[in-house]
Amino acid sequence: MIIAIDGPAASGKGTLARRLAAHYGLHHLDTGLTYRAVAAALLARGLPLGDEAVAVATARNLDLSRLDRDVLSAHEIGEAASRIAVLPGLREELVQLQRRFAMEPPGAVLDGRDIGTVVCPDADVKLFATASPRERAKRRTTELEAKGKPADFDKVLADLERRDQRDANRTVAPLKAAEDAHLLDTSEMDIETAFKAAVDIVDSVYAE
Numbered sequence: 001m002i003i004a005i006d007g008p009a010a011s012g013k014g015t016l017a018r019r020l021a022a023h024y025g026l027h028h029l030d031t032g033l034t035y036r037a038v039a040a041a042l043l044a045r046g047l048p049l050g051d052e053a054v055a056v057a058t059a060r061n062l063d064l065s066r067l068d069r070d071v072l073s074a075h076e077i078g079e080a081a082s083r084i085a086v087l088p089g090l091r092e093e094l095v096q097l098q099r100r101f102a103m104e105p106p107g108a109v110l111d112g113r114d115i116g117t118v119v120c121p122d123a124d125v126k127l128f129a130t131a132s133p134r135e136r137a138k139r140r141t142t143e144l145e146a147k148g149k150p151a152d153f154d155k156v157l158a159d160l161e162r163r164d165q166r167d168a169n170r171t172v173a174p175l176k177a178a179e180d181a182h183l184l185d186t187s188e189m190d191i192e193t194a195f196k197a198a199v200d201i202v203d204s205v206y207a208e
């Protein structure tokens with residue numbers, strides 16, 4: 001069983017993916033962390049973000065069991081991740097890694113930008129989570145404040161919109177909903193409501 005969840009930054013897809021994986025007893029991979037881990041390794045070694053061969057070599061050494069969300073969630077790592085995510089060779093390498101993860105029994109929930117379109121086009125269920133940019137910026141600001149990192153709402157909003165722009169407009173695997181994805185607009189939902197809506201969608205696909 002493979003569940004693909006795509007959507008823009010702070011759309012709620014990560015939390016949904018984690019909770020769905022726990023609910024259905026599946027593995028979970030936040031594919032954003034794979035791009036972030038490569039970006040973090042390049043930044044740590046002072047290597048250029050535009051060098052495809054170096055990025056590919058770094059990706060080959062990635063260990064999916066050692067992705068540290070706390071370290072990788074840093075803002076500058078997210079920015080760098082979205083810059084290297086335009087490199088086609090790097091994407092190919094990471095997609096292979098992600099597909100291998102998805103094939104492990106009993107199956108997995110993967111979340112990202114291109115899971116339903118590129119990584120797992122045959123996923124059993126595809127969800128595309130969205131929320132208005134203002135709502136997403138509000139969530140991100142609250143999240144940062146909870147971590148003791150006061151954030152300016154307008155700056156968070158501008159950052160999100162810039163990253164959406166870059167992710168949606170790149171030529172390789174841009175952020176977009178697969179044609180057969182179920183849209184889940186979480187703007188007006190708290191996480192519990194969004195989770196129940198997602199479970200309803202997954203269960204209804206399985207009841208067919």
Ligand code: C5P
Pocket residue numbers: 009031032033035036078081082083085111112113114115163167
């Ligand atoms: O989801 P997250 O914010 O961790 O992703 C960081 C960046 O990695 C995104 O802005 C996007 O550019 C890239 N990414 C991607 N494809 C994925 C997951 C993330 O291009 N499947």
